[in-house]
Every structure is written in C-alpha cells, then in structure tokens.
Amino acid sequence: MDVPSRQAAVARIEQVLARELGTIHKDWGGRIPIALAYPNTYHLGMSNLGMHTIYSLFNRYPDFVCERVFYDSFGLSLESARGLMEFPVVAFSFSFEEDYQRAVEMLRLARIPLYAEERDETYPLLIAGGAAVTANPEPLAPFFDAFALGDGEALIPPLVELLRWGLTESRDALLRQLAALPGMYVPRFYGVEHGDDGLITSINPQPGVPYPVHRQYAPNLDGFPVASVIFTPDTEFGDMYLMEVERGCWRGCRFCLAGQIFRPFRARSLPTLLALARQGLMHRRRVGLVGSAVFDYPQLKELLAGLEGMGARVSTPSLRLDALTDDLLRVLKAGRSRTVTLAPEAGSLRLRRLLGKPFSDQVIYRAVEKVESYGFAELKLYFMLGLPEEGKADIQALACLAKQLRSLFSRLLVIQLTPFVPKAQTALERVPMASRTVLRERMDYLKVELGRAGMRVRAESPRWMEIQGLLARGDRRLAQALASLQGRSLSHWQRALASARIEPGFYLARERSPDEILPWDVVAGP
DSSP: OOOOOHHHHHHHHHHHHHTOBSOOOOOOTTSEEEEEEESSOHHHHTTOHHHHHHHHHHHTSTTEEEEEEEGGGTTBOTTTOOBGGGOSEEEEEOSSGGGHHHHHHHHHHTTOOSSGGGOOTTSOEEEEESHHHHHOOGGGTTTOSEEEOBOHHHHHHHHHHHHHHHTTSOHHHHHHHHHTSTTEEOGGGEEEEEOTTSOEEEEEEOTTSOSSEEOBOOSOGGGSOOBOOSBOSSSTTTTEEEEEOEEOOSSOOTTOHHHHHTOSOEEOOHHHHHHHHHHHTTTOSEEEEEOTTGGGOTTHHHHHHHHHHTTOEEEOSSBOGGGOOHHHHHHHHHTTOOEEEEEEESSSHHHHHHHTOOOOHHHHHHHHHHHHHTTOSEEEEEEEESOTTOOHHHHHHHHHHHHHHHHHOOSEEEEEEEEOOOOTTSTTTTSOOOOHHHHHHHHHHHHHHHHHTTOEEEEOOHHHHHHHHHHHHOOTTHHHHHHHOOSSSHHHHHHHHHHTTOOHHHHHTSOOOTTOOOGGGGEEOO
C-alpha cells in the first residue's frame, strides 16, 4: 500500500469527513479509546451495517470513544487522525476472508507485531469479530488476542465493563478475564496438536477456559436499533437508509453461512421498524431492508404498506423465489428499483434439493414472469458451480434453465456464476471443493452457451475462490502464509503458501471424515 505523507493523509480524511453526516466526535480526555478497524476500503466499510452498529454501540458509553480506521485511511482514524498504536484497544471487523491480508498490512503499517505472543501491555489489545471469524477464527488465531463470537449487542456490554479496569492489568491477567466472558475466544489458552498426516489430533484448552466457546446472540432486537448511523454519498448505498428487519434464518439451507451463524431467527417489531424508518427518511428517501431472511418477516406486508405510506422508496436484498408477491414488486417498482435479483443457486432440481432450496423450475419460471410483468430493467440470477454431486447433466440443466428464463424476460438478463466454497459451520463443511480445472471447464461452457443466447455472464475467478476456501476452512498454519505475503497477487500467494509448506489440496480437495476434528470445533452455536 502506497502511504502518502501524514499531511496529505489528513487532508484526504478531512475531505471524507466533510461529506459525512452523523460522525461522532468525542474528546479523549478521561475516556477509553477504541479503534474500530475495517480492513477494506471506506467505500465498502461504510456500506456495511455492522460497522455502523458497533460504532454506535461503543459510543453509547460516555466513558468510551470509538473511532473508525479503514485500509485506505493510511493507518489513521477518521475522527482524530490518530494511529492504531495510540489506541489501547483495536477491534477488527471481518465480513470476508479476503480481508485477512489487508489486516496484516494495516498492522505492519502501524508497526504492531503480528503475532500475539510478541506483544505486551505496551501494544494495543487486538480483538476480532464479524461473520468470517465467527465461523472459523483459526487462520488468524496466532495474530489476535481475542475473538468476539456472535452478536455485538450481546458481547459489547460485558466487554466494556471488563475494559474499564482490565486495561491497567498485565496482558496475561486481562486475557484470562477476557476468556471468562461468554463468547470470547482467547487462542493462547488453547493448544492444538497435529499428527504426522497433518490432521488435528486434539484441541487442548487450559484449565478454567470454556471449550467449546459458544457464540452469543441478542434475544430481543428491539432494544438495539440497527440502522445507518452515518450518511455519506461515498458508499455503495449512498442514497439509502439501511435498517435491519430481522436476524438469522430458520430455513437451514445447507450451504449458507449467514443462516447458520446468525441463528436463531429474530424479528424486530413493526412499530420499532416504522419508527426507525421515520428517522431515516429525514436523511434519505430510499430505505434498504437488511437481513438474512427479510422475506420471512411475519409482518412484511404491513411493513411495506407503512413504508409506502410514508413515501419511502424501498430496496431489498436478493429476493426469495417463492416470496415475489405483487405487493412487494409494486413497492419496489414504485421505489424506482431498476434491478431484481434472484438466486436459484443450481440449474437442476436435484441439486437445489441437496442445497435445501427445493424450488421447481416452474416456481422459477413464474417468478421471472412476474418480474417481467412489472417492467424491471434488469434481472440478475445467481448460480453456484462445483456443488457436491454436480455432474455435466446438472450444468446442461443450468444452461437450459437460463435459456428458458431468457425467453421469459425481455430486457437485460445477467447470470452470475460463483464457484462453491464449502464454509465452516454449515452442513456442507466437510465436503471437498471442486478442482480449478473442473470449475474452469464448466464456467467456459456456460459462458459460451449463455452468451450466445443473449445473456450477460459474470464469473468469479476459480483461483481466487481457492484462496477464499483456504482461509475459510484453514487452521492456524495459514497464519504463517499470511505473515509471509509480500503482495496481493496470486503469484505472491503461491510463494507464501510454498514457504509455509502448505498444500492447498489438504484443505480443499479432500472429504473430511465424520470423526475428524475440525479447526473450527472450538466454536459452537448458542
């Protein structure tokens, strides 16, 4: 990362802040400072509702001050332009495994030793949270002092109480107190043994620390309104007020990480959501509904009617195929949404059943016909490749399905192809990932077939998805590769993996037996 002079960095930060509304500025006097670090760009970080939530939660406490640091803020916080070393606590938020390398770069820029064992009380306490590390913290375990597993609303209050006095203690004493908090995983107190074959033979917690560590959740979301706190045009959703409708999902799709780690399903009350929307509409006319299963919200019809009555324009995430009601499509159209996104996930009913999404082709046809009838300008369809038990017949079925949908939708049809990565904590966590050769062959076939039929095809790189798979399913040995990376290209990754003596196929290509100890077994549900 090219780092400008401090003067130039501060000037850029001031330009960013000048376009924000809702920034929280606090004097540091008598307060405990926490850096909330997002290891990606400001544009992406401020599009993440979780960042707004944690920022707001910490700043609710009068004796705490929480400031944001992004990968492209050059090691400085936005609110006071202080470096990470000036904060006694640095809390990283990880939504995606690809951000692990950027976190390493941010620590290096701040001259903070990567490995937790090399840091004492003179360095910040490093905590990590977010969906990616809640599923599997182990690739980052050697770097972080603690991992906060689960909902911030449940984790932050006891953490704040501990930090009020614990920061004056020795690092070891503080970590032992942290390990006693529900949902806090402190890796140094858990030894991991491997056999000659590379498999984990045991995970050995020290006396007095829990095993496994149970993910925490907030049972009543009404006490914690989650919505946009800072408004800026410099994000993906700059014209939108985001608010979380529900959290978790009861459907149990076998591939879905979000549906697993945010369980159980919890919904906010209709009065709470309408009150949030009224606040948001003072700043933005468009309201974005956020959640793992927005279309399972029990009062969705009433919510949409209420938003429409306020004059709000409504946006939603990817729509569930069996949830396309006329009320929903009418509200989206009235809100000037141009694009509808659907996720059939697989081309054949057989594979959709395996995934836990048993929609028939006829259900998909009817959904697309509905979208067509409302005149939306664009339809996006998401499919995964390399699914368990997938064969050539399934890929041909995908091509046939997409061509039929092309005949039903007269405007821009976009097909997104993504290699399937089996994620930790899901029902498919033990299955192998399809080889790069197989993925490329199937992707190339579909690009030609669907392109000829007039569809726009977008595809994720199989090689980069392998890196995601390594970080999603890896163990502590991956930290050595992350520490040795000298750049962000695939060739840099290959050299780093070779130097750490890591064979990708060990993590990606093999079926994991039912009795194999998994790296992420240290984490359990609530």
